[in-house]
Amino acid sequence: MLYSGPPAGRGAVEASQTREYLFAEKPVSNPVHREPVGWLQLEGVTRNNLKGLNVDFPLGCFTAVTGISGSGKSSLVSQALLELVGSGLGRAVENDEEPSLEDDMPQTSGGRIGGGLEQIRRLVQVDQKPIGRTPRSNLATYTGLFDHVRKLFAATPAAKKCDYDAGQFSFNVAKGRCPNCEGEGFVSVELLFMPSVYAPCPTCHGARYNPETLAIKWQGLSIAQVLGLTVEQAVEVFAEQPGVLRSLQVLRDIGLGYLRLGQPATELSGGEAQRIKLATELQRNARGATLYVLDEPTTGLHPRDVDRLLSQLNHLVEAGHTVVVVEHEMRVVAQSDWVMDIGPGAGDLGGKVVACGTPQTVAKSKASRTAPFLARELI
Numbered sequence: 001m002l003y004s005g006p007p008a009g010r011g012a013v014e015a016s017q018t019r020e021y022l023f024a025e026k027p028v029s030n031p032v033h034r035e036p037v038g039w040l041q042l043e044g045v046t047r048n049n050l051k052g053l054n055v056d057f058p059l060g061c062f063t064a065v066t067g068i069s070g071s072g073k074s075s076l077v078s079q080a081l082l083e084l085v086g087s088g089l090g091r092a093v094e095n096d097e098e099p100s101l102e103d104d105m106p107q108t109s110g111g112r113i114g115g116g117l118e119q120i121r122r123l124v125q126v127d128q129k130p131i132g133r134t135p136r137s138n139l140a141t142y143t144g145l146f147d148h149v150r151k152l153f154a155a156t157p158a159a160k161k162c163d164y165d166a167g168q169f170s171f172n173v174a175k176g177r178c179p180n181c182e183g184e185g186f187v188s189v190e191l192l193f194m195p196s197v198y199a200p201c202p203t204c205h206g207a208r209y210n211p212e213t214l215a216i217k218w219q220g221l222s223i224a225q226v227l228g229l230t231v232e233q234a235v236e237v238f239a240e241q242p243g244v245l246r247s248l249q250v251l252r253d254i255g256l257g258y259l260r261l262g263q264p265a266t267e268l269s270g271g272e273a274q275r276i277k278l279a280t281e282l283q284r285n286a287r288g289a290t291l292y293v294l295d296e297p298t299t300g301l302h303p304r305d306v307d308r309l310l311s312q313l314n315h316l317v318e319a320g321h322t323v324v325v326v327e328h329e330m331r332v333v334a335q336s337d338w339v340m341d342i343g344p345g346a347g348d349l350g351g352k353v354v355a356c357g358t359p360q361t362v363a364k365s366k367a368s369r370t371a372p373f374l375a376r377e378l379i
């Protein structure tokens with residue numbers, strides 16, 4: 001597998017990425033499967049085409065749920081598993097989502113948890129939905145690294161002389177931001193007979209701050225120039241600042257080194273948003289055993305990005321967490337610890353567990369339609 005040992009050593013992360021890259025295009029040979037530390041047992045699950053299903057998910061492992069379209073994967077994982085564990089833990093799923101319109105008629109899953117819940121402390125759904133709905137949220141604010149950056153600016157002699165605190169360097173607070181665009185950096189321009197368009201703010205020219213705030217420099221850079229740095233550049237600039245560096249390194253290591261710190265969250269792709277969410281979880285670390293649930297996380301990702309996502313998921317499992325993904329990408333399934341194949345058909349012809357076990361076991365199943373495709377990825 002990738003690497004085992006203490007999580008998140010930077011050397012280890014890099015080494016594992018190198019290995020992964022070398023092996024990326026080849027079939028997976030002899031993966032070592034992690035042993036479950038327990039089982040999360042769902043009993044009598046009913047939801048859509050699932051009719052009283054009993055399933056066990058291995059804890060401390062990476063499980064891939066497979067099956068043809070309409071077989072019941074999302075019903076099981078994104079609906080029943082999330083709801084049963086969520087209500088078992090006594091709180092809602094953490095996915096920083098506002099309730100959407102689709103939730104108007106919440107349909108609840110039937111079934112119960114037969115065991116294993118006591119080994120889970122948190123439940124996190126990591127989806128490809130945007131990480132923020134306003135351009136005020138960006139990579140720097142979402143990951144929390146901007147809090148550290150603002151403190152660095154407030155600690156400069158020039159800022160102290162002016163009595164500027166960290167709030168002065170927030171574009172969400174009136175004192176330091178550009179009054180014309182209120183820190184957005186752009187303004188909406190109304191055109192006769194045309195939809196309104198956005199243009200850079202004529203007062204700050206997109207810098208988002210007032211001139212007094214921009215006059216404060218940290219290592220020769222204004223706060224606006226820091227927001228203009230890419231993650232890669234920021235790693236150099238903040239090399240001596242552990243609080244900032246840690247977040248930056250995780251972002252760089254998952255292939256997001258090209259993103260600008262101030263890039264609005266609304267301009268991130270679904271895959272980027274999902275990897276940022278995972279990166280934030282990775283650096284958060286050790287808040288108790290967590291169950292991570294992802295439904296088709298590789299959709300639309302380039303093979304290199306699939307490898308990076310896989311690498312992150314493996315780090316979470318190495319850190320003692322449990323990961324359950326619904327997945328079509330057989331390269332990912334082949335590298336999982338446990339496969340659960342749902343089917344055999346779609347709709348009422350599906351909704352059953354056709355095969356489950358290690359990828360090698362499921363690849364040999366005669367009943368599974370996934371088996372031949374999975375077998376191709378295994379030696």
Ligand SMILES: Nc1ncnc2c1ncn2[C@@H]1O[C@H](COP(=O)(O)OP(=O)(O)OP(=O)(O)O)[C@@H](O)[C@H]1O
Binds near residue numbers: 347
């Ligand atoms: N809200 C719903 N109400 C009734 N039936 C539903 C609902 N959602 C899904 N179904 C049905 O349940 C079955 C399983 O759907 P599900 O979304 O779990 O499939 P899936 O395996 O995730 O498929 P895909 O790979 O296309 O995402 C399908 O026949 C689907 O039409």
Ligand SMILES: [Mg+2]
Binds near residue numbers: 074075326
């Ligand atoms: Mg689905």
Ligand SMILES: [Zn+2]
Binds near residue numbers: 205
């Ligand atoms: Zn402005």
